Amino acid sequence: MELKYESFADVDLSDPFFDSLREDYEGFNDWFVSKAQKGDEAYVIRDQNHSIQGFLYLKIEEEEHSDITPNLPRARRVKVGTLKINAHGTRLGQRFIKKMVDWAVSNSINELYVTVFSKHVHLIKLLERYGFEYWGKKSSSSGDENVLIKTIGRVTGDLEKDYPVLDASRKAYILSIYPQFHTKLFPDSILKNETPDIVKDISSSNSIHKIYICNLKGVESLRRNDVLVIYRTADGGSAEYTSVATSMGVVEETRSIYDFHNEQEFLDYASPYSVFSVEELKNLWRTKRYPKIIRFTYNVSLSKRPNRKSLIEDVGIDRDAYAGFMELSSEQLKKIAALGKINESIIIN
Known part of the structure; x- marks a missing residue:
């Protein structure tokens, strides 16, 4: 399987891969279509049958987030907008962690954040392993999500948490x-x-x-x-x-x-x-x-x-x-x- 940067417009929204995201997020289909219309792109991993096995959407933000408690102050940061992987023992999760960190570094940004539901225990553990830390909660019509933040360049003495320093x-x-x-x-x-x-x-x-x-x-x-x-x-x-x-x-x-x-x-x-x-x-x-x-x-x-x-x-x-x-x-x-x-x-x- 190959990792490619693809337009939302070239991704089949009806792929069963997105079913769990539709269940978790109210209005997911409308959000996806809006991204396609804007020409936005995401990292996509497909298998030999062209079925999606991984999807990662990143964007640069500079605004304050009052819907997060405590408030996330205004700063230039990378938002991990969508992150999903069909885990099958080949460490695709680590590949995506590296890709999002690389993307931030290449854009001269040292802070990333992601929102994730508490039920996704393994994903949270993976993010925390490589330096994402709990910040607070984000509330929406879809429910409450944990907000995790990683600051690149922050040194804790833990080789994995400090990655990629x-x-x-x-x-x-x-x-x-x-x-x-x-x-x-x-x-x-x-x-x-x-x-x-x-x-x-x-x-x-x-x-x-x-x-x-x-x-x-x-x-x-x-x-x-x-x-x-x-x-x-x-x-x-x-x-x-x-x-x-x-x-x-x-x-x-x-x-x-x-x-x-x-x-x-x-x-x-x-x-x-x-x-x-x-x-x-x-x-x-x-x-x-x-x-x-x-x-x-x-x-x-x-x-x-x-x-x-x-x-x-x-x-x-x-x-x-x-x-x-x-x-x-x-x-x-x-x-x-x-x-x-x-x-x-x-x-x-």
Whole structure:
């Protein structure tokens, strides 16, 4: 399944996907038609039968909300207007969390809010996990909803709640990933010359959390909250121009394959967030050829992707250093962030 930004006018309102929204919200059909007439767009995920499996509508607001208790004061913020997912074990919810945060950051907005009925317990837990906090209640003809707000850049010390913040005072490293694995792990960092069907509806693509299994020298030195710059290696052309930095993330933990007591324990840990199939993971368990495991969050995709030439000439990385895993200074990290056009609101010192 592919995530697309579509016009409301191109979405079939009669799709059974919207039945629960019609039940929850009085006048939902009229609201939807009005959005279609205005030319508004939303993120839509469809399955192989073209049936909708996920829908996310975002809008920018600047007004005060007196229908919320306590009042939500006037500010520029992103409203999550509609959010629904047909959950089926592939972490589409995390994909949408990342998309709404990315959308806010790209529009230089640091506050998002969403209204949700108390009965949607799992959705509320998901939002709270990534930093949405209870503000108050919104009353309407459809009933009372909880209002949850996330402030990007607010630091609590909880890696998930602080997502997508990157701490430039922490150690930072370049982590190289081969092209055949890169876009499957980082769907929002797809290159322009890649086909979208590379991105499948699987946990490793959808999840904010990633697992990378390797035997790169030095990765065992990584510590929680360290920053990773994801570096997509060359795929046939000159590395100077086709190897590029594409994304940044934050280390959750590192482990060794030898830490696991048995194969099933290893599979349970790695399978949901790794690009490898169960059979491939079983082979990795048997051979122990790639014993080092990094779990990290996928925080931001670089809008501009500096290539190796730029990293050497503009950032100052050592041309002769080991390209697989390389430590960066705080200043080098900030230069990559600047070259990548990352919004400064997610970089703290």
